[in-house]
Amino acid sequence: MKKSALQIARAAYQPKLPVTLTGAVKAVEGAPTQSVADQDDIKKLFPNTYGMPELRFEKNPAPAPGKPFNVGVILSGGQAPGGHNVICGLFDGIKKINKDSRLYGFLMGPGGLVDHQYKELTSDIIDEYRNTGGFDIIGSGRTKLEKKEQFDKGLEILKQLDIKALVIIGGDDSNTNAAVLAEYYKNIGAGVQVIGCPKTIDGDLKNEVVEASFGFDTATKVYSELIGNIQRDCFSAKKYWHFIKLMGRSASHIALECALQTQPNVCIISEEVEAKNQTLQDVVDYIAGIVAARAKQGNNFGTVLIPEGLIEFIPAMKSLIAELNDLLAKTPDFAQKTTAEQREFLSANLSKANAETFISLPEGVARQLTLDRDPHGNVQVSLIETEKLLSEMVGRRLAKMKAEGSYDGKFSALHHFFGYEGRCAAPSNFDADYCYALGYNAACLINAGVTGYISSLRNLTKPSVQWLAGGVPISMMFNMERRHGEMKPVIQKALVRLDGTPFQRFAAKRDDWAINTQYVFPGPIQYFGPAEVCDQPTLTLHYEHLD
Numbered sequence: 001m002k003k004s005a006l007q008i009a010r011a012a013y014q015p016k017l018p019v020t021l022t023g024a025v026k027a028v029e030g031a032p033t034q035s036v037a038d039q040d041d042i043k044k045l046f047p048n049t050y051g052m053p054e055l056r057f058e059k060n061p062a063p064a065p066g067k068p069f070n071v072g073v074i075l076s077g078g079q080a081p082g083g084h085n086v087i088c089g090l091f092d093g094i095k096k097i098n099k100d101s102r103l104y105g106f107l108m109g110p111g112g113l114v115d116h117q118y119k120e121l122t123s124d125i126i127d128e129y130r131n132t133g134g135f136d137i138i139g140s141g142r143t144k145l146e147k148k149e150q151f152d153k154g155l156e157i158l159k160q161l162d163i164k165a166l167v168i169i170g171g172d173d174s175n176t177n178a179a180v181l182a183e184y185y186k187n188i189g190a191g192v193q194v195i196g197c198p199k200t201i202d203g204d205l206k207n208e209v210v211e212a213s214f215g216f217d218t219a220t221k222v223y224s225e226l227i228g229n230i231q232r233d234c235f236s237a238k239k240y241w242h243f244i245k246l247m248g249r250s251a252s253h254i255a256l257e258c259a260l261q262t263q264p265n266v267c268i269i270s271e272e273v274e275a276k277n278q279t280l281q282d283v284v285d286y287i288a289g290i291v292a293a294r295a296k297q298g299n300n301f302g303t304v305l306i307p308e309g310l311i312e313f314i315p316a317m318k319s320l321i322a323e324l325n326d327l328l329a330k331t332p333d334f335a336q337k338t339t340a341e342q343r344e345f346l347s348a349n350l351s352k353a354n355a356e357t358f359i360s361l362p363e364g365v366a367r368q369l370t371l372d373r374d375p376h377g378n379v380q381v382s383l384i385e386t387e388k389l390l391s392e393m394v395g396r397r398l399a400k401m402k403a404e405g406s407y408d409g410k411f412s413a414l415h416h417f418f419g420y421e422g423r424c425a426a427p428s429n430f431d432a433d434y435c436y437a438l439g440y441n442a443a444c445l446i447n448a449g450v451t452g453y454i455s456s457l458r459n460l461t462k463p464s465v466q467w468l469a470g471g472v473p474i475s476m477m478f479n480m481e482r483r484h485g486e487m488k489p490v491i492q493k494a495l496v497r498l499d500g501t502p503f504q505r506f507a508a509k510r511d512d513w514a515i516n517t518q519y520v521f522p523g524p525i526q527y528f529g530p531a532e533v534c535d536q537p538t539l540t541l542h543y544e545h546l547d
Ligand code: FBP
Pocket: 076, 077, 078, 079, 080, 171, 199, 200, 201, 202, 247, 248, 249, 308, 382, 423
């Protein structure tokens, strides 16, 4: 594959490891841990891996010579910038312990383990992928590793390749499954350790012990650059309202970080909408109010940031989607009805409140809610064009306001969705360093002989050389939640905290940003240059450290 000039120059970048990891390390045990909630239930489910201590690495002045060992690695779920560097760090880490150690990548996600699809990652291959975006070195997939048969099938190939440890690079669900797998292998005496690494651009895998998931830094910088560019265009032409949907299936961390970076006129935070029990119409009225206020000053332009998961946080929409899922599952001939028949059927069969919500929706969105279903029959919420839904409804509201005499402006909307643009970008210096260190640190955890741990680096707002390296038992992040009708141990998803500093900073400024155009134009990610331009972590991370 032909390489760009940046790719060639970037290949030479040497990620900056925490000082502790630059030589041999020893693991120092902290106090035994507990899960964040439901301790008794989780202890029962993880008899072999519950309560293990946190680990901190320190320099080891007198290391014993390391024996060679083989490791397997899996990329799980959506792409996130820096995944390749986790693998490069892992490779360099195991080779540093012993040059004869070997790394095997399972192909296209967890399915590769179950189906025995793998390739050995040699130094020639690894060198091609240093500091690059993407997950294409081995591919990724969304197969869930959760059944005993999958674990047993996986063990066959792990044994065949003499693999001592499996590293799973994934989000909250994948790390939950990594802990279940670790417990199972320990219980049957399989002799295979399982180590997790925290990945997802969504930024919702974080807590007291995991400060950030990788990929969030780069992805939000890419989106902020694009939003900044749009804002400059919008400020130049002064004739469009830009409705910009941002990825982040559940939590609104991406939208919030981009708002802090770019200071748009409006940013909706799903968690706040839910907490205030707002309706879709409330959200529409809020945006329309700002459009009208800006129009009064002759400013018929602006930007609106919308988190991808918004729809599911609006209580009325949540209830409508839940009832539609049930109703349509019982109505196999629904797709054969004409549009008019479908609308009539739904109006007659939905509860009164849900029917009213349904009728209030623009036709395109109503169709997406009823026709575009996943293989389980559920609404594919991520396909709903929330940006169009909101702008259409704002347009209608403004027309009404015009008729009543409370608005006198022009409203012309353009729509954008930023998601995939950011997931495979070349990792920022932060993500390049963080990911490389996560992988390298995972090698140290393997060498320390532990299982059911997630690779952890802390002190992330400091320069990477000062980061603290260690490991945290995954079971420590668990609570019990209802999933598909059953109570399951899962890692708590981190949503935007309305009492946290990142949201509070935004909330304190948003009224000003709404009316007085205060756009910031962050520009593209810089890989070379002064540290204050190239090495800044996200504002979210920075403000969270003030909490
Ligand atoms: P992960 O949680 O697996 O990291 O994926 C996050 C994400 O990028 C979401 O923001 C988005 O909703 C989803 O993946 C899209 O998934 P897909 O790649 O399957 O279209």
